Amino acid sequence: MISISSNLNLMIKAAEKASKSLIRDFGEVEKLQVSKKGPYDFVTKTDKNVERILIEELSKSKKNYSFITEETGKINNKDKENFWIIDPIDGTTNFLHGIPHFAICIAHINNKEILSGLIFDPIKDEMFFAEKDKGAYLNNQRLRVSKKNSLEECLFSSNHEGVKFSNLNMRYSGCAALDLAYVASGRLDGFFHNKINLWDVATGTLLVREAGGNVNDINKFDINNIDIKASNSSINDQMLKHLEEF
Numbered sequence: 654m655i656s657i658s659s660n661l662n663l664m665i666k667a668a669e670k671a672s673k674s675l676i677r678d679f680g681e682v683e684k685l686q687v688s689k690k691g692p693y694d695f696v697t698k699t700d701k702n703v704e705r706i707l708i709e710e711l712s713k714s715k716k717n718y719s720f721i722t723e724e725t726g727k728i729n730n731k732d733k734e735n736f737w738i739i740d741p742i743d744g745t746t747n748f749l750h751g752i753p754h755f756a757i758c759i760a761h762i763n764n765k766e767i768l769s770g771l772i773f774d775p776i777k778d779e780m781f782f783a784e785k786d787k788g789a790y791l792n793n794q795r796l797r798v799s800k801k802n803s804l805e806e807c808l809f810s811s812n813h814e815g816v817k818f819s820n821l822n823m824r825y826s827g828c829a830a831l832d833l834a835y836v837a838s839g840r841l842d843g844f845f846h847n848k849i850n851l852w853d854v855a856t857g858t859l860l861v862r863e864a865g866g867n868v869n870d871i872n873k874f875d876i877n878n879i880d881i882k883a884s885n886s887s888i889n890d891q892m893l894k895h896l897e898e899f
Contacts, residue, residue, distance in 0.1 A: 655790060655793055657782075657787075658769060658784060660715070660761050660768070660769055661761075661769045661771070661784055663710070663713075663714060663715065664711070664769070664771050664782075665771060665782065666710065667707050667710035667711050668707070668773040669773070670706060670710055671703045671707050671741070671757060672757060674699070674702055674703060675699065675703050675757065675775055676775050676776070678695070678696075678699040679748060679751075679776070681695065682696070682749065682751050693749070696742075699742065699748075700723075700724055700741050700742055701724055701741075703741035704722055704723070704725065704739060707737075707739050707741060707759065708720060708722070708728075708737075708739070711759070715735070715737075716730070717730050717731040717732035717735075718730060718732050718735045718737055719733055719735065719736045720738075720739060721737075721738050722738075722739040722740075722741075722852065723739065723740045723741065723850065723852050724741065734763055734764050735761065735762070735763050736761070736762045736763075737760070737761060738758075738761075738762055738851060738852050739758070739759055739852060740757070740758040740850075740852035741757060742756075742757070743755060743829060743830040743831070743852075743853055744756060744826075744830070744831065746827055747826075747827045747828060752827075753776040753777070754774075754776075754826055754827065754828050754831065755774070755776075755831075756772045756773055756774045756775075756828060756830045757771075757775065758770070758771070758772050758830045758852060758853070758855070758856050759856070760855035760856045760859070762855065765872050767785070767855055767859045768784065768785050769782070769785065769859070770782065770783060770855055770856030770860070771856060772830045772831065772833075772834045772856050772857065772860070774831060779792060779834075780792055781796070781834040781837065781856075782856075783837075783862075783863040783864075784863070785859065788863050788864075789837050789859075789861075789863035789864040791834075791838055796837050796838045796839070796860070796863075796864040797839060797864050797865055798836060798837060798842075798861065798864045798865050798884075798885035798886065799839035799841075799842050799885045799887075800885065800887060801885065801887065801888065802888055803888075804888060804891050804892070804895065805822075807821070807822060807843060807888055808822050808823075808824060808840075808841050808842055809821045809822065809823050809824070809841065809842060809843040809844065809845070809884075809892075810823065810824045810825065810826055810832040810835070810841050810843075810844045811823060811825060811845050811846055812829075812846050812847075812849075813825055814847070815846060815847075818899050819896070819899055821843075821892075821895065824841070829853040829854060830853055830856065830857055832844045832857070833856075833858065833860060833861055833883060834857060834860055836857075836860075836861050836864075836866060836883050836884065836885070837857070837861045837863070837866065838864070839864075839885075842884060842885050843882075843884030843885070843888065843889075844857075844881070844883045844884070845881065845882045845883070845896060846880075847880045848878050849880075849881060850876065850877050850879065851876040851877070851879060854871065854879060854881050861883045861884075865885070866883060866884060866885050866886055866889075867883065867884055867885075867889040868883040869881065869882050869883075882896065
C-alpha cells in the first residue's frame with residue numbers, strides 16, 4: 654500500500670466529493686446542447702460549484718491555508734506560505750461540448766515549491782497523483798515516462814498554436830492537465846504550451862518530474878503567463894532544439 658501524506662489524502666477526498674456533482678452535471682450538458690439557451694451559463698455554475706466544494710473540503714482541516722483558484726483568484730488566509738492551487742474543471746470547452754476529457758486539479762505549494770498534487774479524470778476514473786520525492790502514481794500504480802528517444806516515434810501535445818507551427822506528431826486534446834499526466838504515464842512523450850496558467854500545470858509538472866521526466870522551471874514566470882515544456886528525459890534536448898527552430 655502506498656503511504657501518502659495527510660494533505661494528499663485530503664485532496665483526494667475533496668476531488669472525489671466534488672466529482673460527483675461534476676459527473677451529474679456532465680450528464681445534463683448533453684441535453685442542453687439542443688436548447689436555445691445553450692450550456693454556457695450552466696457550465697459556469699458547475700465550475701463555481703465544484704470550486705466551492707473543493708474549498709470547503711480543503712478548509713475543513715487546513716483552515717489557514719491560502720488559495721489560488723481559476724474562478725475566484727487569490728484567497729489570502731492566515732498562512733500565506735501554504736497555498737492550495739485549484740482548477741475545478743480543466744478542459745471546460747470539452748465539458749461544454751459533451752466531450753468526456755476534462756479533469757479536477759489540486760496542488761499544494763509551499764514557498765513556491767510544489768509538494769503534492771492530483772489530476773482527477775472523473776469520467777475515466779483515473780486519479781493521477783504525486784508527492785515530491787515520493788514518485789508519481791495512477792490509481793496506485795507507479796508511473797514512468799516513456800523511453801522513446803527518436804522524435805519521429807514520439808507523440809506530443811500542445812495548444813492549437815503549438816500544433817499549427819510544429820511538424821512533430823501532434824495532438825491537441827484541450828486539457829493541459831491531462832496532457833501532462835499522460836506525459837508522466839508514457840502515453841504522450843512531450844508537451845509544450847505558451848502563456849498558460851499555474852492551476853493548469855502545477856500538478857502536471859510535479860507528476861512528470863516524479864515519473865522521471867524533464868520540465869522547465871515554471872517559477873520564473875508570472876502565474877498567468879507560463880511557458881511550459883515537458884517530456885521524457887531521452888528526447889528533452891531534441892524537443893527543445895526543435896522548438897527553437899519553430
